[in-house]
């Protein structure tokens with residue numbers, strides 16, 4: 320059985336939990352308290368040298384970190400990943416966008432503002448920049464979703480899961496979705512998928 324090293328409040332962990340649940344794939348969830356450095360122990364660094372969750376133990380001693388790599392691995396051969404070459408590349412396109420333009424701005428703001436982190440002068444400055452860049456990422460999503468129901472090929476895929484994770488809790492990072500009608504409609508479509516679970520469910 321898969322073993323998922325996870326932290327309940329993490330959107331990156333949620334992506335994997337959500338897909339495993341949609342696929343009805345049983346898994347064991349190991350909660351690691353990242354606030355207490357549980358991913359920075361020698362024992363965990365031997366599993367993922369980058370010291371972060373989510374990390375999926377695929378077989379005893381075989382570990383795969385990075386949420387979007389895990390999604391790609393699990394979605395192979397399922398309806399959540401296109402079987403055509405261009406469709407797969409477009410899924411990667413949006414998952415790279417998520418990791419470069421979206422997550423470092425929206426997820427980090429959420430973590431600093433919503434999880435009791437000290438807002439140092441450096442962080443205050445960084446938050447202003449992250450707010451600007453986070454809205455720029457939302458603008459890109461809005462433009463794309465204005466003409467299509469999902470990110471790739473007109474159907475729900477792991478690209479949507481990757482982007483849903485931190486978009487639906489963006490308000491916790493001080494982002495308002497009020498002026499993003501297409502994003503809000505897409506969030507509702509994702510949440511209405513059969514088997515969908517909330518971020519609070521382990």
Ligand SMILES: N[C@@H](CCC(=O)N[C@@H](CS)C(=O)NCC(=O)O)C(=O)O
Pocket residue numbers: 326329330331332353356358359370371372373384385386387418
């Ligand atoms: N790019 C990674 C980011 C993973 C990540 O930042 N994980 C955070 C929780 S969301 C973590 O484990 N932080 C603990 C630490 O850095 O010590 C992914 O998509 O999985």
